[in-house]
Amino acid sequence: MIHKIELACIIDDDSLYVNLVKKIIETKQLCENLMIFKNGQDALTYFEAILGSLDQHKVPEIIFLDLNMPVMDGWEFLDNFTKIKNKFKKTITLYIVSSSINTVDIEKAKGINSVKDYLIKPVTIKDLEVIFSQQTS
Numbered sequence: 001m002i003h004k005i006e007l008a009c010i011i012d013d014d015s016l017y018v019n020l021v022k023k024i025i026e027t028k029q030l031c032e033n034l035m036i037f038k039n040g041q042d043a044l045t046y047f048e049a050i051l052g053s054l055d056q057h058k059v060p061e062i063i064f065l066d067l068n069m070p071v072m073d074g075w076e077f078l079d080n081f082t083k084i085k086n087k088f089k090k091t092i093t094l095y096i097v098s099s100s101i102n103t104v105d106i107e108k109a110k111g112i113n114s115v116k117d118y119l120i121k122p123v124t125i126k127d128l129e130v131i132f133s134q135q136t137s
Helices: 015-027 040-051 074-087 103-110 125-136
Strands: 005-011 031-037 062-065 093-098 115-120
Touching (some): 005 015, 015 031, 040 074, 062 074, 074 093, 103 115
Parallel strands (some): 005 031, 093 115
C-alpha cells in the first residue's frame, strides 16, 4: 500500500490551473489535504505563523509554486521561504510550476537549492503521479 502525502500546497493565482490540479489530485487520491494560496505573501504569512507552533500536520510535504502572481511573486516568496525552510522539522519539497519557458527563469530556479524541479504548465496527470510517488518512496 502506498503512503499518501498528508498535505500538499499550491501557490498560484490562476484559478483554472488550480482547479485542474486540485481535481487531478483528488481523483487520483494523491494526497489527503490540499492548501491553496493565491499569492506568495498569503503563503509566507501562513508559514511564518506556524513556525511558532511547529505543528507538523500544518506543514505541507510538497509545494507547487507559480512565479508570476500579484502581491508577492514566486521569486520573492522563494527568497523569504528559503530563510525559514530549515526551521521546520519536516522535509518540504518545492516545485516551480510556471508557464514561462524562458531559459533564464528555468536555470535560475534550478540553481536554487530549495527547488526540486521546474515544471512548465500545463502539468499532466503523469507528472503529478510521478512527483507524488517519488515523495512517498
